[in-house]
Amino acid sequence: MRMSAGGICTKAEAMNGFASRDLLADGGAMLTMLQLADSALPIGRHAHALGLERMLRDGRVPDAERLREVVVSALIQGCARGDGAAAALAHDAQRSGTEARLISVDERLDCLKLTAPAQTASRRCGRRLAALVPRLCDNSLLNTYAAAVLAERTPGHLAVITAATAAACGISRRSTVLMEVRGVATMILSAAVRLDVLPAAASQAMLAGLAPDILKASELALSSSLEDMDCSAVAAIEIAAMRHAQDHGRLFAT
Amino acid sequence: MAVRIGIGGPVGCGKTRLVERLLPIFQGEGVSVAVITNDLVTLEDSERVRRSGLIDPERVLGVESGACPHTAIREDPSVNIEAVEYLEARFAPDLIMIESGGDNLAATFSSELVDWWAFVIDVAAGDDIPRKRGLGVLRADLLIVNKIDLACHVDADLDRIRADVARARPDRPSLFTNLRDNDGVRGVFDEIARGTLFGRAA
Ligand SMILES: Nc1nc2c(ncn2[C@@H]2O[C@H](COP(=O)(O)OP(=O)(O)OP(=O)(O)O)[C@@H](O)[C@H]2O)c(=O)[nH]1
Ligand SMILES: [Mg+2]
Numbered sequence: 001m002r003m004s005a006g007g008i009c010t011k012a013e014a015m016n017g018f019a020s021r022d023l024l025a026d027g028g029a030m031l032t033m034l035q036l037a038d039s040a041l042p043i044g045r046h047a048h049a050l051g052l053e054r055m056l057r058d059g060r061v062p063d064a065e066r067l068r069e070v071v072v073s074a075l076i077q078g079c080a081r082g083d084g085a086a087a088a089l090a091h092d093a094q095r096s097g098t099e100a101r102l103i104s105v106d107e108r109l110d111c112l113k114l115t116a117p118a119q120t121a122s123r124r125c126g127r128r129l130a131a132l133v134p135r136l137c138d139n140s141l142l143n144t145y146a147a148a149v150l151a152e153r154t155p156g157h158l159a160v161i162t163a164a165t166a167a168a169c170g171i172s173r174r175s176t177v178l179m180e181v182r183g184v185a186t187m188i189l190s191a192a193v194r195l196d197v198l199p200a201a202a203s204q205a206m207l208a209g210l211a212p213d214i215l216k217a218s219e220l221a222l223s224s225s226l227e228d229m230d231c232s233a234v235a236a237i238e239i240a241a242m243r244h245a246q247d248h249g250r251l252f253a254t
Numbered sequence: 255m256a257v258r259i260g261i262g263g264p265v266g267c268g269k270t271r272l273v274e275r276l277l278p279i280f281q282g283e284g285v286s287v288a289v290i291t292n293d294l295v296t297l298e299d300s301e302r303v304r305r306s307g308l309i310d311p312e313r314v315l316g317v318e319s320g321a322c323p324h325t326a327i328r329e330d331p332s333v334n335i336e337a338v339e340y341l342e343a344r345f346a347p348d349l350i351m352i353e354s355g356g357d358n359l360a361a362t363f364s365s366e367l368v369d370w371w372a373f374v375i376d377v378a379a380g381d382d383i384p385r386k387r388g389l390g391v392l393r394a395d396l397l398i399v400n401k402i403d404l405a406c407h408v409d410a411d412l413d414r415i416r417a418d419v420a421r422a423r424p425d426r427p428s429l430f431t432n433l434r435d436n437d438g439v440r441g442v443f444d445e446i447a448r449g450t451l452f453g454r455a456a
Contacts, residue, residue: 042330047320128332194321 084221265356323355359388
Protein backbone atom coordinates (compact mmCIF):
# COMPACT_ATOMS: atom_id res chain seq x y z
CA MET A 1 0.00 0.00 0.00
CA ARG A 2 1.28 3.47 -0.82
CA MET A 3 1.19 6.33 1.63
CA SER A 4 -0.20 9.66 0.52
CA ALA A 5 0.52 12.90 2.37
CA GLY A 6 -2.50 12.47 4.55
CA GLY A 7 -1.74 8.89 5.54
CA ILE A 8 -2.77 5.60 4.03
CA CYS A 9 -4.15 6.15 0.54
CA THR A 10 -7.55 5.17 -0.74
CA LYS A 11 -8.06 2.08 -2.79
CA ALA A 12 -8.56 4.06 -5.99
CA GLU A 13 -5.35 6.00 -5.42
CA ALA A 14 -3.54 2.77 -4.76
CA MET A 15 -4.80 1.28 -8.02
CA ASN A 16 -3.55 4.30 -9.92
CA GLY A 17 -0.23 4.18 -8.10
CA PHE A 18 0.34 0.65 -9.26
CA ALA A 19 -0.15 1.43 -12.92
CA SER A 20 2.09 -0.86 -14.94
CA ARG A 21 4.14 2.12 -16.15
CA ASP A 22 5.38 2.71 -12.59
CA LEU A 23 6.13 -0.93 -12.08
CA LEU A 24 8.19 -1.13 -15.24
CA ALA A 25 10.05 2.03 -14.26
CA ASP A 26 11.30 1.01 -10.84
CA GLY A 27 9.84 -2.39 -10.03
CA GLY A 28 13.00 -4.19 -11.10
CA ALA A 29 15.20 -2.06 -8.85
CA MET A 30 12.77 -2.55 -5.98
CA LEU A 31 12.91 -6.32 -6.42
CA THR A 32 16.70 -6.29 -6.30
CA MET A 33 16.64 -4.16 -3.18
CA LEU A 34 14.28 -6.55 -1.43
CA GLN A 35 16.51 -9.43 -2.43
CA LEU A 36 19.70 -7.78 -1.17
CA ALA A 37 18.04 -6.90 2.13
CA ASP A 38 16.45 -10.31 2.64
CA SER A 39 17.85 -12.53 5.36
CA ALA A 40 17.58 -15.37 2.83
CA LEU A 41 20.56 -13.95 0.92
CA PRO A 42 23.13 -16.65 1.61
CA ILE A 43 26.17 -14.61 2.64
CA GLY A 44 26.57 -15.79 6.23
CA ARG A 45 25.15 -12.73 7.95
CA HIS A 46 23.58 -14.99 10.58
CA ALA A 47 27.03 -15.84 11.92
CA HIS A 48 27.67 -12.30 13.15
CA ALA A 49 26.27 -10.41 16.11
CA LEU A 50 28.52 -7.33 16.27
CA GLY A 51 29.74 -7.96 19.80
CA LEU A 52 26.23 -8.25 21.16
CA GLU A 53 26.79 -11.70 22.57
CA ARG A 54 29.72 -10.59 24.66
CA MET A 55 27.89 -7.48 25.87
CA LEU A 56 25.06 -9.73 26.92
CA ARG A 57 27.40 -12.01 28.81
CA ASP A 58 28.94 -9.04 30.56
CA GLY A 59 25.47 -7.97 31.67
CA ARG A 60 25.66 -4.79 29.58
CA VAL A 61 22.27 -5.30 27.88
CA PRO A 62 19.93 -5.84 30.82
CA ASP A 63 16.73 -4.72 29.09
CA ALA A 64 15.10 -3.64 25.85
CA GLU A 65 15.79 0.05 26.49
CA ARG A 66 19.52 -0.61 26.73
CA LEU A 67 19.36 -2.71 23.58
CA ARG A 68 17.71 0.18 21.80
CA GLU A 69 20.53 2.48 22.90
CA VAL A 70 23.07 0.02 21.56
CA VAL A 71 21.33 -0.05 18.17
CA VAL A 72 21.07 3.74 18.03
CA SER A 73 24.75 4.24 18.76
CA ALA A 74 25.68 1.54 16.26
CA LEU A 75 23.65 3.50 13.68
CA ILE A 76 24.74 7.05 14.43
CA GLN A 77 28.25 6.64 15.83
CA GLY A 78 29.13 3.44 14.05
CA CYS A 79 27.45 3.01 10.70
CA ALA A 80 26.72 6.53 9.46
CA ARG A 81 30.30 7.61 8.70
CA GLY A 82 31.49 4.05 8.18
CA ASP A 83 29.53 1.45 6.22
CA GLY A 84 26.75 3.94 5.43
CA ALA A 85 29.12 6.51 3.93
CA ALA A 86 31.00 3.75 2.12
CA ALA A 87 27.71 2.62 0.56
CA ALA A 88 26.93 6.14 -0.68
CA LEU A 89 30.43 6.58 -2.13
CA ALA A 90 30.51 3.10 -3.65
CA HIS A 91 27.19 3.89 -5.33
CA ASP A 92 28.80 7.01 -6.86
CA ALA A 93 31.83 4.99 -7.88
CA GLN A 94 29.79 2.30 -9.61
CA ARG A 95 27.78 4.97 -11.42
CA SER A 96 30.93 6.76 -12.50
CA GLY A 97 32.10 3.53 -14.07
CA THR A 98 35.56 3.33 -12.52
CA GLU A 99 36.83 0.32 -10.66
CA ALA A 100 39.62 2.36 -9.08
CA ARG A 101 37.08 4.51 -7.26
CA LEU A 102 35.31 1.44 -5.90
CA ILE A 103 38.61 0.09 -4.65
CA SER A 104 39.55 3.37 -2.98
CA VAL A 105 36.28 3.42 -1.03
CA ASP A 106 36.85 -0.20 -0.08
CA GLU A 107 40.42 0.48 1.08
CA ARG A 108 39.37 3.53 3.05
CA LEU A 109 36.67 1.51 4.82
CA ASP A 110 39.20 -1.23 5.52
CA CYS A 111 41.41 1.24 7.45
CA LEU A 112 38.44 2.33 9.50
CA LYS A 113 37.40 -1.10 10.72
CA LEU A 114 39.15 -0.87 14.06
CA THR A 115 38.93 -4.42 15.25
CA ALA A 116 39.92 -7.61 13.55
CA PRO A 117 36.47 -9.18 14.15
CA ALA A 118 34.65 -6.22 12.57
CA GLN A 119 37.02 -6.23 9.62
CA THR A 120 36.82 -9.97 9.10
CA ALA A 121 33.03 -10.17 9.32
CA SER A 122 32.55 -7.38 6.80
CA ARG A 123 35.13 -8.78 4.37
CA ARG A 124 33.86 -12.32 4.59
CA CYS A 125 30.23 -11.45 4.00
CA GLY A 126 31.40 -9.18 1.17
CA ARG A 127 33.35 -11.98 -0.48
CA ARG A 128 30.35 -14.28 -0.32
CA LEU A 129 28.17 -11.64 -1.97
CA ALA A 130 30.87 -11.13 -4.60
CA ALA A 131 30.70 -14.84 -5.39
CA LEU A 132 26.95 -14.52 -5.86
CA VAL A 133 27.01 -11.33 -7.95
CA PRO A 134 27.36 -12.93 -11.40
CA ARG A 135 24.10 -14.79 -10.77
CA LEU A 136 22.25 -11.67 -9.65
CA CYS A 137 23.21 -8.96 -12.07
CA ASP A 138 24.75 -8.63 -15.51
CA ASN A 139 26.99 -5.56 -15.37
CA SER A 140 30.57 -5.61 -16.56
CA LEU A 141 32.07 -3.14 -14.05
CA LEU A 142 30.31 -4.90 -11.18
CA ASN A 143 31.50 -8.28 -12.36
CA THR A 144 35.06 -7.01 -12.76
CA TYR A 145 34.94 -5.60 -9.26
CA ALA A 146 33.46 -8.81 -7.82
CA ALA A 147 36.29 -10.74 -9.49
CA ALA A 148 38.81 -8.36 -7.88
CA VAL A 149 37.24 -9.09 -4.48
CA LEU A 150 37.44 -12.84 -5.03
CA ALA A 151 41.05 -12.53 -6.20
CA GLU A 152 41.78 -10.48 -3.04
CA ARG A 153 42.97 -7.49 -5.01
CA THR A 154 40.71 -5.37 -2.78
CA PRO A 155 39.43 -6.03 0.78
CA GLY A 156 35.85 -6.65 -0.40
CA HIS A 157 33.79 -5.06 2.36
CA LEU A 158 30.12 -5.92 2.32
CA ALA A 159 28.86 -2.33 2.25
CA VAL A 160 30.89 -1.60 -0.90
CA ILE A 161 29.93 -4.64 -2.95
CA THR A 162 26.29 -4.33 -1.83
CA ALA A 163 26.13 -0.69 -2.91
CA ALA A 164 27.89 -1.42 -6.20
CA THR A 165 25.36 -4.17 -6.89
CA ALA A 166 22.50 -1.89 -5.94
CA ALA A 167 23.75 0.88 -8.21
CA ALA A 168 24.24 -1.54 -11.09
CA CYS A 169 20.65 -2.72 -10.68
CA GLY A 170 19.22 0.79 -10.75
CA ILE A 171 18.56 1.27 -7.03
CA SER A 172 18.88 4.94 -6.11
CA ARG A 173 21.72 6.26 -3.96
CA ARG A 174 19.30 7.14 -1.15
CA SER A 175 17.64 3.74 -1.16
CA THR A 176 21.00 2.01 -1.21
CA VAL A 177 22.17 3.90 1.87
CA LEU A 178 18.86 3.37 3.67
CA MET A 179 19.13 -0.35 3.01
CA GLU A 180 22.72 -0.45 4.29
CA VAL A 181 21.92 1.47 7.47
CA ARG A 182 18.76 -0.49 8.13
CA GLY A 183 20.82 -3.66 7.75
CA VAL A 184 22.87 -2.74 10.81
CA ALA A 185 19.71 -2.40 12.89
CA THR A 186 18.24 -5.67 11.64
CA MET A 187 21.50 -7.55 12.14
CA ILE A 188 21.65 -6.53 15.80
CA LEU A 189 17.94 -7.11 16.37
CA SER A 190 17.90 -10.52 14.76
CA ALA A 191 20.90 -11.57 16.84
CA ALA A 192 19.07 -10.21 19.88
CA VAL A 193 16.09 -12.41 19.12
CA ARG A 194 18.29 -15.48 18.73
CA LEU A 195 20.14 -14.63 21.94
CA ASP A 196 16.79 -14.27 23.70
CA VAL A 197 17.25 -10.61 24.62
CA LEU A 198 13.77 -9.78 23.36
CA PRO A 199 10.94 -11.58 21.56
CA ALA A 200 10.41 -11.40 17.81
CA ALA A 201 7.29 -9.23 17.80
CA ALA A 202 8.90 -6.77 20.21
CA SER A 203 11.97 -6.59 17.98
CA GLN A 204 9.78 -5.61 15.02
CA ALA A 205 8.12 -2.91 17.12
CA MET A 206 11.57 -1.66 18.07
CA LEU A 207 12.69 -1.68 14.43
CA ALA A 208 9.67 0.38 13.41
CA GLY A 209 10.38 2.82 16.24
CA LEU A 210 13.98 3.16 15.07
CA ALA A 211 12.94 4.69 11.74
CA PRO A 212 13.93 8.25 12.73
CA ASP A 213 17.37 7.05 13.82
CA ILE A 214 17.83 5.03 10.64
CA LEU A 215 16.87 8.09 8.58
CA LYS A 216 19.18 10.35 10.57
CA ALA A 217 22.15 8.01 10.17
CA SER A 218 21.35 7.73 6.46
CA GLU A 219 21.37 11.53 6.06
CA LEU A 220 24.81 11.65 7.67
CA ALA A 221 26.03 8.89 5.40
CA LEU A 222 24.64 10.50 2.25
CA SER A 223 26.45 13.79 2.99
CA SER A 224 29.84 12.20 3.75
CA SER A 225 32.88 12.48 1.52
CA LEU A 226 35.76 10.01 1.48
CA GLU A 227 37.59 12.29 3.95
CA ASP A 228 34.53 12.46 6.24
CA MET A 229 34.50 8.71 6.63
CA ASP A 230 35.39 7.76 10.14
CA CYS A 231 35.84 4.75 12.33
CA SER A 232 33.22 3.51 14.71
CA ALA A 233 33.03 5.50 17.91
CA VAL A 234 30.95 2.89 19.65
CA ALA A 235 33.67 1.88 22.06
CA ALA A 236 31.48 -0.49 24.03
CA ILE A 237 30.57 -2.54 20.98
CA GLU A 238 34.11 -2.60 19.62
CA ILE A 239 35.59 -3.67 22.93
CA ALA A 240 32.93 -6.32 23.38
CA ALA A 241 33.67 -7.61 19.89
CA MET A 242 37.38 -7.85 20.72
CA ARG A 243 36.74 -9.67 23.96
CA HIS A 244 34.25 -11.90 22.20
CA ALA A 245 36.97 -12.98 19.78
CA GLN A 246 38.81 -14.48 22.75
CA ASP A 247 35.82 -16.26 24.25
CA HIS A 248 35.72 -20.01 24.32
CA GLY A 249 32.07 -20.94 24.27
CA ARG A 250 30.29 -18.64 21.88
CA LEU A 251 27.44 -18.79 19.43
CA PHE A 252 28.51 -16.22 16.87
CA ALA A 253 31.65 -16.04 14.78
CA THR A 254 32.07 -12.34 15.48
CA MET B 255 37.61 -31.06 -6.01
CA ALA B 256 37.08 -33.02 -2.83
CA VAL B 257 34.05 -35.22 -2.27
CA ARG B 258 31.99 -33.50 0.43
CA ILE B 259 29.97 -35.54 2.83
CA GLY B 260 27.62 -34.25 5.52
CA ILE B 261 26.91 -35.82 8.90
CA GLY B 262 23.80 -34.51 10.60
CA GLY B 263 21.59 -35.46 13.50
CA PRO B 264 20.26 -34.34 16.87
CA VAL B 265 22.49 -33.27 19.74
CA GLY B 266 24.57 -36.08 21.20
CA CYS B 267 23.55 -38.77 18.67
CA GLY B 268 27.20 -39.62 17.93
CA LYS B 269 28.21 -37.45 14.95
CA THR B 270 31.65 -36.60 16.25
CA ARG B 271 32.21 -40.19 17.37
CA LEU B 272 31.37 -41.30 13.83
CA VAL B 273 33.95 -38.88 12.43
CA GLU B 274 36.51 -40.27 14.87
CA ARG B 275 35.65 -43.84 13.91
CA LEU B 276 35.82 -43.16 10.17
CA LEU B 277 39.18 -41.38 10.18
CA PRO B 278 41.33 -44.51 10.67
CA ILE B 279 39.36 -46.36 7.98
CA PHE B 280 39.89 -43.57 5.45
CA GLN B 281 43.55 -43.52 6.36
CA GLY B 282 43.81 -47.28 5.87
CA GLU B 283 42.19 -46.93 2.45
CA GLY B 284 44.55 -44.16 1.42
CA VAL B 285 41.80 -41.54 1.26
CA SER B 286 43.09 -38.14 2.40
CA VAL B 287 40.57 -36.34 4.54
CA ALA B 288 39.76 -32.96 6.09
CA VAL B 289 37.04 -32.22 8.66
CA ILE B 290 34.70 -29.29 9.31
CA THR B 291 32.67 -29.19 12.50
CA ASN B 292 29.71 -26.89 13.04
CA ASP B 293 28.80 -26.16 16.59
CA LEU B 294 27.14 -23.63 18.77
CA VAL B 295 30.24 -24.01 20.93
CA THR B 296 32.64 -24.49 18.09
CA LEU B 297 35.91 -25.06 19.84
CA GLU B 298 34.41 -28.05 21.59
CA ASP B 299 34.01 -30.42 18.63
CA SER B 300 36.81 -29.09 16.44
CA GLU B 301 39.26 -29.16 19.37
CA ARG B 302 38.19 -32.69 20.21
CA VAL B 303 38.87 -33.93 16.67
CA ARG B 304 42.13 -31.96 16.53
CA ARG B 305 43.34 -33.55 19.74
CA SER B 306 42.23 -37.03 18.74
CA GLY B 307 45.58 -37.82 17.16
CA LEU B 308 43.65 -39.31 14.23
CA ILE B 309 44.25 -36.44 11.82
CA ASP B 310 46.64 -33.55 11.21
CA PRO B 311 45.06 -30.85 13.44
CA GLU B 312 45.48 -28.28 10.68
CA ARG B 313 43.00 -30.22 8.57
CA VAL B 314 40.19 -29.61 11.07
CA LEU B 315 38.17 -26.39 10.91
CA GLY B 316 35.46 -25.23 13.27
CA VAL B 317 32.59 -23.16 11.90
CA GLU B 318 30.40 -21.08 14.15
CA SER B 319 26.79 -21.17 13.18
CA GLY B 320 25.46 -18.20 15.15
CA ALA B 321 22.85 -20.22 16.98
CA CYS B 322 21.40 -21.40 13.66
CA PRO B 323 22.77 -24.89 13.02
CA HIS B 324 20.29 -25.73 10.26
CA THR B 325 20.82 -22.35 8.56
CA ALA B 326 24.54 -23.08 8.26
CA ILE B 327 23.94 -26.34 6.37
CA ARG B 328 20.74 -25.54 4.49
CA GLU B 329 19.45 -21.97 3.99
CA ASP B 330 22.83 -20.28 4.05
CA PRO B 331 25.70 -22.73 3.72
CA SER B 332 28.08 -19.96 2.55
CA VAL B 333 30.20 -20.08 5.70
CA ASN B 334 30.67 -23.82 5.31
CA ILE B 335 31.34 -23.52 1.59
CA GLU B 336 34.06 -21.02 2.41
CA ALA B 337 35.59 -23.47 4.88
CA VAL B 338 35.47 -26.21 2.21
CA GLU B 339 37.21 -23.97 -0.31
CA TYR B 340 39.89 -23.08 2.21
CA LEU B 341 40.62 -26.74 2.98
CA GLU B 342 40.60 -27.67 -0.71
CA ALA B 343 43.04 -24.90 -1.58
CA ARG B 344 45.35 -25.71 1.31
CA PHE B 345 45.37 -29.54 1.39
CA ALA B 346 43.60 -30.80 -1.75
CA PRO B 347 42.00 -33.65 0.23
CA ASP B 348 40.07 -36.45 -1.46
CA LEU B 349 37.18 -36.05 0.92
CA ILE B 350 35.83 -33.51 3.43
CA MET B 351 33.54 -34.55 6.26
CA ILE B 352 31.20 -31.80 7.47
CA GLU B 353 29.61 -32.41 10.87
CA SER B 354 26.54 -30.25 11.42
CA GLY B 355 25.67 -28.72 14.73
CA GLY B 356 23.29 -30.83 16.81
CA ASP B 357 19.89 -30.02 15.37
CA ASN B 358 16.31 -31.21 15.15
CA LEU B 359 14.87 -34.04 13.08
CA ALA B 360 14.04 -31.72 10.18
CA ALA B 361 17.63 -30.71 9.43
CA THR B 362 18.85 -31.43 5.90
CA PHE B 363 22.05 -30.55 4.02
CA SER B 364 22.00 -28.31 0.96
CA SER B 365 23.14 -30.05 -2.22
CA GLU B 366 25.20 -26.90 -2.85
CA LEU B 367 27.30 -27.89 0.16
CA VAL B 368 27.56 -31.69 0.09
CA ASP B 369 27.52 -34.52 -2.45
CA TRP B 370 26.16 -37.05 0.01
CA TRP B 371 24.99 -36.97 3.60
CA ALA B 372 24.14 -39.22 6.50
CA PHE B 373 21.68 -38.58 9.30
CA VAL B 374 22.44 -40.14 12.68
CA ILE B 375 19.84 -40.90 15.33
CA ASP B 376 20.23 -42.31 18.83
CA VAL B 377 18.03 -45.24 19.89
CA ALA B 378 18.23 -44.04 23.49
CA ALA B 379 16.54 -40.78 22.45
CA GLY B 380 13.33 -42.66 21.64
CA ASP B 381 12.50 -45.66 19.49
CA ASP B 382 9.66 -43.73 17.86
CA ILE B 383 11.99 -41.31 16.04
CA PRO B 384 11.71 -43.01 12.60
CA ARG B 385 7.93 -42.75 12.83
CA LYS B 386 8.09 -39.00 13.34
CA ARG B 387 9.11 -38.71 9.70
CA GLY B 388 11.58 -35.88 10.17
CA LEU B 389 13.08 -34.72 6.89
CA GLY B 390 16.53 -35.76 8.06
CA VAL B 391 15.36 -39.34 8.51
CA LEU B 392 13.45 -39.37 5.23
CA ARG B 393 15.89 -37.61 2.91
CA ALA B 394 19.41 -38.52 4.03
CA ASP B 395 21.42 -40.68 1.64
CA LEU B 396 22.15 -42.92 4.62
CA LEU B 397 20.31 -43.21 7.93
CA ILE B 398 22.47 -44.40 10.82
CA VAL B 399 20.65 -45.72 13.88
CA ASN B 400 23.33 -45.46 16.55
CA LYS B 401 23.84 -46.58 20.16
CA ILE B 402 22.15 -49.92 19.63
CA ASP B 403 24.16 -51.12 22.63
CA LEU B 404 21.89 -48.94 24.77
CA ALA B 405 18.62 -50.28 23.40
CA CYS B 406 18.13 -52.84 26.15
CA HIS B 407 18.78 -50.25 28.86
CA VAL B 408 16.06 -47.89 27.68
CA ASP B 409 13.52 -50.48 26.53
CA ALA B 410 13.95 -49.49 22.91
CA ASP B 411 12.57 -52.14 20.59
CA LEU B 412 15.15 -52.61 17.80
CA ASP B 413 12.82 -54.77 15.72
CA ARG B 414 10.20 -52.11 15.77
CA ILE B 415 12.79 -49.47 14.79
CA ARG B 416 13.92 -51.67 11.93
CA ALA B 417 10.37 -52.01 10.66
CA ASP B 418 9.67 -48.30 11.02
CA VAL B 419 12.89 -47.36 9.25
CA ALA B 420 12.10 -49.71 6.37
CA ARG B 421 8.71 -48.06 6.03
CA ALA B 422 10.07 -44.51 6.26
CA ARG B 423 12.88 -45.20 3.76
CA PRO B 424 11.70 -47.87 1.37
CA ASP B 425 14.43 -47.23 -1.21
CA ARG B 426 17.29 -45.72 0.78
CA PRO B 427 19.91 -47.49 2.87
CA SER B 428 20.01 -47.54 6.67
CA LEU B 429 22.57 -49.00 9.06
CA PHE B 430 22.54 -49.88 12.74
CA THR B 431 25.70 -49.04 14.68
CA ASN B 432 27.29 -49.13 18.08
CA LEU B 433 29.98 -46.53 17.71
CA ARG B 434 31.12 -46.99 21.28
CA ASP B 435 32.42 -50.44 20.39
CA ASN B 436 33.22 -49.60 16.76
CA ASP B 437 30.48 -51.89 15.54
CA GLY B 438 29.09 -51.27 12.04
CA VAL B 439 31.48 -48.49 10.99
CA ARG B 440 32.91 -50.48 8.10
CA GLY B 441 29.40 -50.61 6.65
CA VAL B 442 29.21 -46.81 6.84
CA PHE B 443 32.49 -46.52 4.97
CA ASP B 444 31.20 -48.91 2.30
CA GLU B 445 28.07 -46.79 1.86
CA ILE B 446 30.16 -43.63 1.53
CA ALA B 447 32.37 -45.33 -1.02
CA ARG B 448 29.37 -46.59 -2.94
CA GLY B 449 27.55 -43.27 -2.79
CA THR B 450 30.44 -40.97 -3.61
CA LEU B 451 33.98 -42.17 -4.15
CA PHE B 452 33.32 -44.81 -6.78
CA GLY B 453 30.69 -42.86 -8.60
CA ARG B 454 33.11 -39.98 -9.01
CA ALA B 455 36.27 -41.95 -9.60
CA ALA B 456 36.35 -40.99 -13.28
N1 LIG C 1 26.84 -46.19 24.44
C1 LIG C 1 27.13 -45.51 23.34
N2 LIG C 1 27.57 -44.24 23.43
C2 LIG C 1 27.85 -43.58 22.29
C3 LIG C 1 27.72 -44.17 21.01
N3 LIG C 1 28.06 -43.25 20.08
C4 LIG C 1 28.41 -42.14 20.75
N4 LIG C 1 28.30 -42.33 22.09
C5 LIG C 1 28.54 -41.36 23.16
O1 LIG C 1 27.51 -40.37 23.06
C6 LIG C 1 28.05 -39.11 23.46
C7 LIG C 1 27.81 -38.07 22.36
O2 LIG C 1 28.58 -38.43 21.23
P1 LIG C 1 29.12 -37.33 20.22
O3 LIG C 1 29.85 -38.05 19.14
O4 LIG C 1 29.82 -36.25 20.94
O5 LIG C 1 27.72 -36.77 19.70
P2 LIG C 1 27.46 -35.58 18.65
O6 LIG C 1 26.33 -36.00 17.80
O7 LIG C 1 28.73 -35.23 17.97
O8 LIG C 1 27.02 -34.42 19.63
P3 LIG C 1 26.85 -32.84 19.28
O9 LIG C 1 27.96 -32.49 18.33
O10 LIG C 1 26.96 -32.18 20.59
O11 LIG C 1 25.50 -32.70 18.67
C8 LIG C 1 29.52 -39.32 23.75
O12 LIG C 1 29.68 -39.49 25.13
C9 LIG C 1 29.83 -40.61 23.01
O13 LIG C 1 30.89 -41.32 23.59
C10 LIG C 1 27.25 -45.53 20.95
O14 LIG C 1 27.09 -46.12 19.89
N5 LIG C 1 26.97 -46.14 22.14
MG1 LIG D 1 29.63 -33.37 17.78
